[in-house]
Amino acid sequence: MAYAVIRTGGKQYRVNEGMTLAVEKLDGSPGDAVEFADVLLRNNGSETTVGSPIVDGAKVTGVIVRQDRGERILVYKKKRRKNYRRRQGHRQFETTVRVTAIS
Numbered sequence: 001m002a003y004a005v006i007r008t009g010g011k012q013y014r015v016n017e018g019m020t021l022a023v024e025k026l027d028g029s030p031g032d033a034v035e036f037a038d039v040l041l042r043n044n045g046s047e048t049t050v051g052s053p054i055v056d057g058a059k060v061t062g063v064i065v066r067q068d069r070g071e072r073i074l075v076y077k078k079k080r081r082k083n084y085r086r087r088q089g090h091r092q093f094e095t096t097v098r099v100t101a102i103s
Contacts, residue, residue, distance in 0.1 A: 001016060001045060002016070002017060002042075002043060002044045002045050002102050003015065003016045003042075003043050003102070004039050004040075004041060004042045004043070004058070004060050004102045005039070005040045005041040005042075006036040006038060006039055006040065006060050007036075007038040007040055008023050008024065008026075008036055008038065009023050009024025009025075010024070011023070011024070012040065015060060015099045015102070016099065016102075017099055017100065017101060017102055018098070018099065018100075019098070019099050020065060020096060020097070020098045020099075021096070021097055021099070022068075022070070022094045022095070022096050022097075023094065023095055023097060024092075024093075024094065024095070025067070025092075025093035025094060025095050026064065026095040026097070028064050028067075028095075029064065029067065030064050030065060030066055030067065031063065031064065032063070032064045033061060033062070033063055033064075034061070034062050034063070034064055034097060035059055035060070035061050035062075036059065036060040036061075036062070037054075037059050038054055039051065039054060039055045039058035039059060039060060040053060040054065040055070041055065042055050042058045042102065058102075058103070059103055060099060060101070060102050060103075061099075061100050061101045061103070062097040062098055062099045062100050063097070063098050063100055064095055064096070064097055065096040065097065065098050066095070066096040067093075067095055067096075068093075068094055068095075068096065069091040069092065069093055069094065070091055070092045070093075070094045071091070072089050072090070072091050073089070073090050073091075074087060074088070074089055074090075075087070075088045075089075075090065
């Protein structure tokens with residue numbers, strides 16, 4: 001089973017062909033093709049190629065499935081004995097991508 005490690009949005013993801021993953025927001029609409037050129041590691045089933053830091057000529061292609069927002073997180077601030085309390089919510093924009101090919 002071939003797999004690769006890609007870098008996008010400041011994070012690293014291990015991907016296989018056909019898998020779906022949620023990454024930081026990418027430009028595009030559902031159905032658009034997307035290409036990840038920052039491939040840090042590639043395994044084709046028999047041999048593994050590790051980049052320094054990027055594998056030359058390797059790329060991972062995919063299709064945008066959905067543009068959405070992630071789960072809500074709550075941020076609390078409090079100072080004791082000062083009657084200071086703040087609550088703030090946040091939902092990060094994210095893109096769901098289906099990996100179509102590792103080459």
